[in-house]
Amino acid sequence: xxxxxxxxxxxxxxxxxxGKTTVLLKMLQNLTGKKIGVIQNEFGKLSIDGTILRxxxxxxxxxxxxxxxxxxxxxxxxxxxxxxxxxxxxxxxxESSGWGDPSNVRELLDAAKVASGKEYDFKGVICFVDTVNFxxxxxxxxxxxxQLKHCNLAVLTKIDVADAKQIEQVxxxxxxxxxxxxxxxxxxxxxxxxxxxxxxxxYQWA
Numbered sequence: 001x002x003x004x005x006x007x008x009x010x011x012x013x014x015x016x017x018x019g020k021t022t023v024l025l026k027m028l029q030n031l032t033g034k035k036i037g038v039i040q041n042e043f044g045k046l047s048i049d050g051t052i053l054r055x056x057x058x059x060x061x062x063x064x065x066x067x068x069x070x071x072x073x074x075x076x077x078x079x080x081x082x083x084x085x086x087x088x089x090x091x092x093x094x095e096s097s098g099w100g101d102p103s104n105v106r107e108l109l110d111a112a113k114v115a116s117g118k119e120y121d122f123k124g125v126i127c128f129v130d131t132v133n134f135x136x137x138x139x140x141x142x143x144x145x146x147q148l149k150h151c152n153l154a155v156l157t158k159i160d161v162a163d164a165k166q167i168e169q170v171x172x173x174x175x176x177x178x179x180x181x182x183x184x185x186x187x188x189x190x191x192x193x194x195x196x197x198x199x200x201x202x203y204q205w206a
Contacts, residue, residue: 006121007037007088008196011105012095014128015137015144019157020095022189023128027093028058030193034090037061039080041096059087081112085120092120105150124152124200127181131162131170138173145177152200153182160187180204 014020028036038060061080084092105125113119127147130137137144148154154174159167167185174183181203184191 007085007090007092008123009092009094009109009120010123011125012093012128013125013147013151014155014157015130015134015141015147017133018128018130019186019189020128023155023157023186023191024093024095026189026191027193031091033057035088037084037087037089037092039077039084039092039094041094059084059089078108078111078115081109081120082116082118085112085116085118122201123196124203125150126153126155126200127151128155128157128186129170129174131156131158131167134170135166135173138177148174148177148181151178151181152203153184153195154178155184155186155191157186159185 012020012024024038028038035057036059038058040060061084106122109120109122127150129148134144138148156167156170156174162170171183174181182195182198182200184195
């Protein structure tokens with residue numbers, strides 16, 4: 001049984017300070033008039049913009065004290081997905097914590113389908129990459145590597161403060177880790193949102 005309208009679901013990942021929330025706020029502003037759900041894995045970050053929270057078409061759920069993808073919060077996340085499925089949103093955005101590893105997202109969506117009897121239109125995993133700091137982060141943090149490895153779209157953030165050499169080096173590293181994902185650039189949270197018209201799942205990881 002499918003939802004009366006197919007809620008499009010995007011998972012947003014990215015290491016600490018990569019700009020996930022900044023871009024998400026811009027995305028929400030660009031979707032004015034749409035019914036939107038947000039599951040946020042970091043406490044209170046969307047509250048920085050009261051206008052967004054006063055939007056009657058937006059519903060937000062926070063899941064804290066761990067990553068939604070790990071065993072400690074898996075049941076909470078599946079329950080939240082199942083409950084959100086009842087709302088018939090146009091879009092659902094899942095913003096994971098900086099330590100989130102999305103490699104098991106399909107398994108969790110399947111569990112939510114079993115729990116609710118309804119199915120999301122999963123659009124893909126978007127990984128936000130801090131262009132200024134990523135090359136150092138990926139040396140030391142396995143999570144940063146895995147987030148990029150398991151994404152369909154990589155968004156290079158902070159390109160307004162990165163130089164051309166940094167941007168090129170980061171693109172090369174992204175391609176080394178994930179040869180198939182699409183790559184976009186973002187400055188101050190702005191980016192080309194035409195990706196929402198595409199099938200990102202064709203840029204699938206192994």
